[in-house]
Every structure is written in structure tokens, then in C-alpha cells.
Amino acid sequence: xxxxxxxxxxxxxxxxxxxxxxxxxxxxxxxxxxxxxxxxxxxxxxxxxxxxxxxxxxxxxxxxxxxxxxxxxxxxxxxxxxxxxxxxxxxxxxxxxxxxxxxxxxxxxxxxxxxxxxxxxxxxxxxxxxxxxxxxxxxxxxxxxxxxxxxxxxxxxxxxxxxxxxxxxxxxxxxxxxxxxxxxxxxxxxxxxxxxxxxxxxxxxxxxxxxxxxxxxxxxxxxxxxxxxxxxxxxxxxxxxxxxxxxxxxxxxxxxxxxxxxxxxxxxxxxxxxxxxxxxxxxxxxxxxxxxxxxxxxxxxxxxxxxxxxxxxxxxxxxxxxxxxxxxxxxxxxxxxxxxxxxxxxxxxxxxxxxxxxxxxxxxxxxxxxxxxxxxxxxxxxxxxxxxxxxxxxxxxxxxxxxxxxxxxxxxxxxxxxxxxxxxxxxxxxxxxxxxxxxxxxxxxxxxxxxxxxxxxxxxxxxxxxxxxxx
Amino acid sequence: xxxxxxxxxxxxxxxxxxxxxxxxxxxxxxxxxxxxxxxxxxxxxxxxxxxxxxxxxxxxxxxxxxxxxxxxxxxxxxxxxxxxxxxxxxxxxxxxxxxxxxxxxxxxxxxxxxxxxxxxxxxxxxxxxxxxxxxxxxxxxxxxxxxxxxxxxxxxxxxxxxxxxxxxxxxxxxxxxxxxxxxxxxxxxxxxxxxxxxxxxxxxxxxxxxxxxxxxxxxxxxxxxxxxxxxxxxxxxxxxxxxxxxxxxxxxxxxxxxxxxxxxxxxxxxxxxxxxxxxxxxxxxxxxxxxxxxxxxxxxxxxxxxxxxxxxxxxxxxxxxxxxxxxxxxxxxxxxxxxxxxxxxxxxxxxxxxxxxxxxxxxxxxxxxxxxxxxxxxxxxxxxxxxxxxxxxxxxxxxxxxxxxxxxxxxxxxxxxxxxxxxxxxxxxxxxxxxxxxxxxxxxxxxxx
Numbered sequence: 001x002x003x004x005x006x007x008x009x010x011x012x013x014x015x016x017x018x019x020x021x022x023x024x025x026x027x028x029x030x031x032x033x034x035x036x037x038x039x040x041x042x043x044x045x046x047x048x049x050x051x052x053x054x055x056x057x058x059x060x061x062x063x064x065x066x067x068x069x070x071x072x073x074x075x076x077x078x079x080x081x082x083x084x085x086x087x088x089x090x091x092x093x094x095x096x097x098x099x100x101x102x103x104x105x106x107x108x109x110x111x112x113x114x115x116x117x118x119x120x121x122x123x124x125x126x127x128x129x130x131x132x133x134x135x136x137x138x139x140x141x142x143x144x145x146x147x148x149x150x151x152x153x154x155x156x157x158x159x160x161x162x163x164x165x166x167x168x169x170x171x172x173x174x175x176x177x178x179x180x181x182x183x184x185x186x187x188x189x190x191x192x193x194x195x196x197x198x199x200x201x202x203x204x205x206x207x208x209x210x211x212x213x214x215x216x217x218x219x220x221x222x223x224x225x226x227x228x229x230x231x232x233x234x235x236x237x238x239x240x241x242x243x244x245x246x247x248x249x250x251x252x253x254x255x256x257x258x259x260x261x262x263x264x265x266x267x268x269x270x271x272x273x274x275x276x277x278x279x280x281x282x283x284x285x286x287x288x289x290x291x292x293x294x295x296x297x298x299x300x301x302x303x304x305x306x307x308x309x310x311x312x313x314x315x316x317x318x319x320x321x322x323x324x325x326x327x328x329x330x331x332x333x334x335x336x337x338x339x340x341x342x343x344x345x346x347x348x349x350x351x352x353x354x355x356x357x358x359x360x361x362x363x364x365x366x367x368x369x370x371x372x373x374x375x376x377x378x379x380x381x382x383x384x385x386x387x388x389x390x391x392x393x394x395x396x397x398x399x400x401x402x403x404x405x406x407x408x409x410x411x412x413x414x415x416x417x418x419x420x421x422x423x424x425x426x427x428x429x430x431x432x433x434x435x436x437x438x439x440x441x442x443x444x445x446x447x448x449x450x451x452x453x454x455x456x457x458x459x460x461x462x463x464x465x466x467x468x469x470x471x
Numbered sequence: 472x473x474x475x476x477x478x479x480x481x482x483x484x485x486x487x488x489x490x491x492x493x494x495x496x497x498x499x500x501x502x503x504x505x506x507x508x509x510x511x512x513x514x515x516x517x518x519x520x521x522x523x524x525x526x527x528x529x530x531x532x533x534x535x536x537x538x539x540x541x542x543x544x545x546x547x548x549x550x551x552x553x554x555x556x557x558x559x560x561x562x563x564x565x566x567x568x569x570x571x572x573x574x575x576x577x578x579x580x581x582x583x584x585x586x587x588x589x590x591x592x593x594x595x596x597x598x599x600x601x602x603x604x605x606x607x608x609x610x611x612x613x614x615x616x617x618x619x620x621x622x623x624x625x626x627x628x629x630x631x632x633x634x635x636x637x638x639x640x641x642x643x644x645x646x647x648x649x650x651x652x653x654x655x656x657x658x659x660x661x662x663x664x665x666x667x668x669x670x671x672x673x674x675x676x677x678x679x680x681x682x683x684x685x686x687x688x689x690x691x692x693x694x695x696x697x698x699x700x701x702x703x704x705x706x707x708x709x710x711x712x713x714x715x716x717x718x719x720x721x722x723x724x725x726x727x728x729x730x731x732x733x734x735x736x737x738x739x740x741x742x743x744x745x746x747x748x749x750x751x752x753x754x755x756x757x758x759x760x761x762x763x764x765x766x767x768x769x770x771x772x773x774x775x776x777x778x779x780x781x782x783x784x785x786x787x788x789x790x791x792x793x794x795x796x797x798x799x800x801x802x803x804x805x806x807x808x809x810x811x812x813x814x815x816x817x818x819x820x821x822x823x824x825x826x827x828x829x830x831x832x833x834x835x836x837x838x839x840x841x842x843x844x845x846x847x848x849x850x851x852x853x854x855x856x857x858x859x860x861x862x863x864x865x866x867x868x869x870x871x872x873x874x875x876x877x878x879x880x881x882x883x884x885x886x887x888x889x890x891x892x893x894x895x896x897x898x899x900x901x902x903x904x905x906x907x908x909x910x911x912x913x914x915x916x917x918x919x920x
Binding site for chain 1: 522816817819829831832833834835836837838839840841842843844845846847848849850851852853854855856857858859860861
């Protein structure tokens with residue numbers, strides 16, 4: 001059986017969640033982005049004046065920055081941006097119990113497997129439906145521990161000092177064109193605070209969904225992991241299939257304080273007409289660990305490079321990235337690690353699969369600053385090509401300004417080898433079994449890191465469906 | 472309407488200079504120069520906003536406006552008149568099939584073994600070859616290998632080159648001994664443009680060693696050299712450039728190799744001298760079973776700046792390329808390596824590898840490494856790797872425990888690290904010369920003696 005048929009059977013290609021709910025929104029801005037839109041968003045959210053000013057300043061910066069010429073093809077993006085709605089709010093109030101969630105939204109979640117997760121007492125389900133947090137539950141024990149897991153809007157309302165202390169500090173507005181755009185029109189996302197010393201065994205989980213044609217989504221998440229705390233946050237996205245291009249640009253800021261341990265898992269499965277341009281970054285303090293687990297399966301074009309700024313001695317950063325690019329898709333993903341303190345360590349492992357006319361590009365930065373003595377880093381990129389029309393690239397930037405650094409980068413590109421297939425088939429496997437096993441083996445180092453009982457969608461796509469395809 | 476700003480046109484580098492350079496030349500060449508100049512005027516000066524120039528800021532490193540065109544007179548073709556460094560370098564050479572000596576842009580000497588000349592081998596100044604072998608020069612000079620349209624510097628070179636090296640090896644002729652070129656640059660405050668054109672016909676074989684020397688300079692000079700190497704079906708060429716110019720020089724070399732079916736085209740670029748050294752090397756694999764080994768070695772000290780920009784273009788299926796660039800950096804020196812393997816659509820069964828390794832010997836040294844891959848075929852074997860690190864404590868400890876003083880042990884480890892490159896292309900004389908030159912840079916008693 002040819003390789004591409006196996007992939008078809010693995011179910012990675014078909015977009016299975018392309019169902020559409022009837023739209024029920026209360027308020028939305030005019031298409032396109034201008035000062036009036038920004039003012040309306042701020043007014044709708046009843047924000048303090050400093051936030052309105054923050055947004056307006058960001059809009060100025062956004063307009064002053066040119067469209068990036070690197071990465072993916074953004075040549076027709078401006079036309080898309082002129083047409084999309086920058087703000088839509090489906091409901092006026094937050095829901096606290098599952099019973100209060102409207103039926104059609106529930107229906108959406110059900111198709112995605114959220115209620116199932118709920119049944120397993122996954123607790124803390126913060127879900128984003130369109131641009132607001134519409135459903136939010138927080139486990140009793142977390143409340144007792146002082147954990148805050150709110151929508152970003154409530155974070156601003158209820159914890160103004162904490163919010164203002166950290167908001168926009170990890171990713172400055174002017175970091176890039178799309179962080180500036182997000183800073184101007186952000187809406188929805190999570191605000192998380194984990195007090196010092198608190199350890200959470202069950203992950204915090206948010207579910208994202210864009211449901212309206214031509215609607216941009218600009219989620220903004222701010223997470224503060226207090227000293228010595230330990231937690232895991234999971235974000236996953238799906239979107240219905242639409243014919244016109246859509247747009248998503250998030251900003252995720254994470255502060256990992258001294259000796260804390262934080263993991264952020266993203267499972268991105270936007271429909272194949274989506275631009276997904278995300279900036280996510282963590283500031284990692286002394287002795288702390290930050291782990292990004294980044295899965296990119298959907299979208300038309302994703303440009304996303306999770307980064308760790310290792311600011312304190314002994315900080316550790318870890319990036320695991322997996323990308324699947326099917327027909328017409330371009331996954332331009334990777335990671336950045338900045339070693340700015342002594343004895344910091346880091347690792348990046350990237351695996352990509354390109355099929356059909358898909359293209360996956362690894363783009364990474366590894367920087368060791370002068371004085372970051374004994375920094376150690378290792379980067380590994382493996383690419384698997386399934387068709388002769390598929391394409392893969394590797395663009396690592398390694399900038400070393402410190403003698404005692406020890407860094408390495410390695411990348412390999414391969415197709416599924418005839419020898420590998422032959423070996424497995426000579427052991428009595430059918431060709432498709434052999435192929436499935438090889439593909440599974442290829443992504444296994446990352447797939448095994450996923451919390452199986454939580455990441456419903458990725459499990460389905462990568463683990464369960466693969467196993468189902470065998471035999 | 473405001474007038475269009477043309478970048479890089481100076482008191483010395485301008486259309487009049489192009490006309491002057493064309494004096495007495497055949498019309499095709501004058502036309503080619505004029506066309507190249509038009510490209511130059513249309514091409515903006517590279518800035519750090521360009522990916523390929525991200526780490527070398529020309530605005531800071533090169534004062535083009537301050538440069539005159541070289542005007543030093545040609546010296547006599549007499550070893551006694553050669554600069555001492557040239558004599559020393561030539562004395563240290565082993566046997567050769569032929570020699571060419573170039574001083575401040577003038578070819579002052581050429582010789583080639585009589586029996587090879589009888590077989591049609593040509594080693595001459597490029598200027599002379601325009602007269603003696605017009606059809607070959609017209610066919611290959613700044614056409615398929617490095618045309619003016621390649622960029623700002625290739626355009627400038629194609630418009631203003633004054634002389635260069637022409638090496639032609641006819642079908643089936645094999646040279647047992649290398650062809651040796653020794654160049655020397657001492658004139659200060661000038662820009663010199665030279666070219667090397669090497670054509671190896673079907674199943675021929677030749678090794679070419681280009682040693683580029685120079686004096687220390689108070690005023691910056693730009694030494695620009697464009698290298699075009701062609702191996703026809705089944706031919707074998709080894710190209711070696713050893714750059715040991717004096718501080719103050721800006722060495723700029725744009726090289727392209729065209730390897731056709733069943734040919735082998737290996738290159739070694741050694742860069743030890745000059746204040747700024749920028750090498751662009753593109754290897755084109757144009758026929759099945761073409762093979763290119765691409766080796767590089769650099770050793771920096773003080774405030775030297777090295778920028779190696781390599782690319783491996785697998786246009787044809789079933790070809791191989793293997794790149795290894797290694798460097799050690801002392802003082803405040805900085806090295807940039809940017810390499811890319813491009814596997815074009817349909818170039819199945821490609822084997823392409825790329826490795827860059829850097830050794831940082833001082834607190835202030837910097838290494839940037841960008842090993843890139845662009846793969847548009849699925850049945851390929853490609854990998855790349857890059858490392859940056861310091862001397863291994865274990866290796867030093869091992870040597871010291873054997874009674875070797877720390878300073879010597881360090882030098883041995885550095886030589887061992889860099890020696891891997893030289894051992895891959897051990898042309899007679901080159902290994903010894905490079906080893907000695909690195910020894911001198913390590914400021915200590917020579918290990919070889």
C-alpha cells in the first residue's frame with residue numbers, strides 16, 4: 001500500500017470537525033481594523049483607561065510595522081484582514097456550571113469530546129467559544145489553594161494589580177507586527193496565577209474554537225507560576241471549515257518564577273483555511289523549568305515559535321514540537337531559546353511530517369549571551385517526507401557569544417525507508433501495519449509526552465486513529 | 472520626482488572606470504562589462520536586513536567611498552623582485568605542474584610544464600586568455616557560473632575586473648601535480664577585482680591551489696575575487712584557496728562550482744588572514760553522480776570577522792555533496808557560517824550533508840551558525856549539524872597527565888580539531904603551510920619543528 005494511502009487511513013488528512021453551529025452573537029465590530037474598532041472593544045469590555053491607551057498605542061505600533069517577508073506566504077493576508085471581524089461576543093455573562101451552558105455550544109463541545117473529559121473529572125475546563133470565556137469551572141481544591149484560573153477579562157477586572165504588573169512584560173507590544181495587533185484587539189484567553197509552592201496534579205485546560213466566518217480571534221493568555229509551584233496548562237483549538245481565509249493571532253505570556261515548573265501544551269488543529277500567527281514566550285527564573293509542547297496539525301499557515309528566556313541561573317527550557325503539513329498546508333514552526341544566565345540548559349526536539357503538497361519548516365533560534373557561563377543546549381530536528389511533492393526546510397539560527405557554551409544542532413530528513421518496511425514485513429506485518437508503525441515510531445518521542453486522558457483531539461488524531469488503522 | 476539614488480557609485484567606482492577598463496578589449500567583453508555595470512547600479516548595497524548579510528554589516532565594515540582603483544605598477548617577472556612573502560611561499564611549495572604569480576592585481580609570472588602545454592593545457596592571465604582563447608572565455612566568463620546578476624559584488628567584479636587566472640584542461644588530460652597560484656596584495660586604500668576561471672573538460676583532472684597573501688594595511692583595501700570552476704562529465708577538480716592576507720584587508724570572494732555528470736569537484740577554503748573575510752560559495756550539482764566535497768577552515772584572532780555563506784544546489788538526482796566547515800576563534804574574533812542545502816524538485820536519491828563546528832578559545836569570541844535545509848524531493852538523505860563549544864577538558868587533562876604543558880596541550884587539541892578538515896584534502900604542501908600559519912597565530916613555539 002502506498003505511503004499516502006496509509007496516511008489517508010491514519011485520518012490525519014481529513015478535517016473531521018468541520019461542523020458549523022448557528023451563530024448567536026450579541027455584538028460585533030465592523031470588518032477591518034481601525035481606531036474606532038479598538039475603542040469599541042475596550043468600551044464593550046468596560047476596561048480601565050490604561051488598557052484603552054495600551055490598545056491604542058499598540059494599534060499605532062501595528063500600523064508602523066511592515067508585513068514580515070520571511071516565513072510563510074503572507075502576500076494576500078492584508079485582504080483577509082480587511083474583511084474579518086476583529087471582535088465578536090457570543091454571550092453577555094460567564095457560565096459557571098455545565099447545566100447553564102447553551103445547548104448549541106454544549107453540542108460543539110460534545111462533538112469535540114469535552115464532556116467526556118469532564119466526566120473524567122478533569123475539572124478546570126476553561127473553554128473559549130468565539131471571543132469570550134463562556135464556560136469556566138474551577139476545582140474546589142484549587143480555589144482553596146489560591147489558584148486563579150479566569151478569563152483574561154476577569155483577570156483584569158478582579159486582579160488589577162497582579163494583572164498590570166505582568167501584562168505585556170514578557171512579550172512587549174512592539175515585539176512583532178502580530179503581537180502589536182493582538183495587543184490592540186485582544187479578546188478572550190486565560191489569566192492564570194499559581195501561588196508559590198502550589199502543585200497542581202491535574203492540568204488546567206482551555207478549549208478554543210472559532211465559529212464565525214471571517215472572524216479573527218485574538219486570545220491573550222497571561223500565566224504566572226509562583227515560586228516553587230508546579231502546573232500544566234493545555235490549550236487546544238479546532239475551527240469549522242470555511243471557504244474564505246480566516247485568521248488567528250494569539251499572544252501567550254508566561255512568567256515562571258524561581259524553582260517553579262511549568263508546562264504549556266498546545267494542540268492546534270485549525271481548519272485548513274486559517275492563518276495562525278502566534279507569539280508565545282516564557283520568562284524563566286533561577287532554577288525554574290519551562291516546557292512547551294507544541295503540536296501543529298491544522299491551519300493553512302502557522303507561524304509559531306514558542307520561546308524560553310532563561311533569565312536566572314540554572315533555568316531550564318524544553319521545547320517539543322510536532323508538525324503535520326498536508327496538502328496546501330505550511331507549518332512554519334520551531335522554537336527559540338535565549339540563554340541569558342549561567343548554567344542554564346535547554347533542549348529542542350522537533351518532528352515534522354510533510355505529505356502531498358504540504359510544507360513543514362523548522363525555524364529556530366538558539367542564543368547564548370556573553371556571561372551565560374556553561375550554558376548547554378541541544379537541538380534535534382527530524383523531518384519525514386511522504387510524497388515527492390512534499391517539502392521540508394530547516395532554518396536554525398545559532399548565535400553564541402560565550403566561550404563556555406556547549407551547543408549542538410542536528411537535523412535529518414528522510415522518507416520511510418524500504419529497508420525499514422522490508423524488515424517489518426519480513427516479520428509478518430502487512431505493509432500498512434509496517435508503515436503505521438514507522439510513522440508512529442517517528443512521532444512517538446513527542447506523542448508519549450501528551451497527557452492521554454486530556455488531549456482528546458490529539459490523542460484521537462495521532463494515537464487512537466493510528467492504532468485503528470492497523471489491520 | 473526625486474532622482475533615484477544609486478548605491479555604491481564612488482569617485483573611483485563609476486561608469487568611467489568601466490569604460491577605461493574596456494579599453495582595447497573586444498566588443499563582446501566591453502558590452503559584458505557595461506551590462507554588468509548596469510546591474511550594479513540597479514542593485515542596492517547589501518544590508519543586514521538581507522538574510523545573507525544579516526551578520527556582516529557592510530556599512531560598518533567597508534568604506535567603499537574611500538577606495539581608489541589599484542594603480543601600483545606591475546613588478547618585473549624576476550623572483551628577486553617578488554615580495555619576500557611570495558618567495559617564501561613558493562620556496563616552501565612542493566612540485567607543481569605550473570605556477571602563476573600575481574602581485575597587486577597584476578599577473579607577473581606564469582609557467583606550465585612543457586609536456587602539458589603540448590597537450591593543450593593553458594595556464595595564463597585572464598587578460599591574455601581573452602586574446603588567446605576568446606571563445607572559451609566568452610563562453611564561461613561571468614555567464615553560467617557567476618553572472619553579474621548574482622548580486623552587488625559579482626556585478627562589480629564583472630564590470631571592473633582587471634586581471635585574473637585562466638586554467639584550461641582539455642579532454643582526458645590529467646595533471647599529476649597541482650597548479651599553484653601565489654598572490655600578494657600590499658597596496659593600501661584601493662579596490663582590486665580579479666577573477667579565476669577554471670574549465671576542466673570531460674574526464675580531465677587537475678588540482679589548483681591559490682595562495683592569497685598580503686601585507687598589513689593601515690588603510691583598508693578591498694580584495695575582490697570571483698571564482699568560476701566547471702567540471703565537465705567525468706572530470707575531477709580540486710580547488711584550494713588559502714587566504715593569509717594582512718590585517719586591514721577586506722577579502723571578498725564569490726565562488727561557484729558547476730559539477731556535471733560523474734564529475735568530482737572538491738573545494739577547500741582556508742581563511743586565516745584579513746580583517747574581514749567574506750566567502751560566498753555555491754556548489755551546483757548538475758548531473759547524476761556528480762560529487763562535491765566542500766571543506767572550510769578558519770582561525771580568527773584579534774577583531775577578525777569571517778563570514779562564510781555556502782549553498783549546495785542539488786539540481787540533478789543521484790548526486791552527492793558533503794560540507795565540513797570548522798573554525799577556532801580567539802581574541803575578539805567572530806565567525807558566521809550560513810549554509811544551505813537545496814534539494815530541487817525531482818532531485819531524488821540526493822545525498823547531502825553539512826556540518827559546521829566552532830571552537831571558542833576566548834571569552835570575547837563569537838560564533839553564529841545557520842545551517843539550513845530546503846528539501847523538495849522525498850527520496851533523499853540529508854542531514855546537517857552545527858556545534859559551538861570550547862576546548863574539551865578531558866582532552867586537555869589527558870595530554871597534561873602525559874606531561875605536556877597546558878599551553879602546548881591546548882595547541883595540540885586545536886590542531887587536532889582543525890586537522891580533520893585538512894586530512895580530507897591532503898594536497899602536498901597545503902597541510903604543512905596551514906599548520907604553520909595556525910601555529911603562528913597561536914603565538915608560541917611551532918609544533919612542527
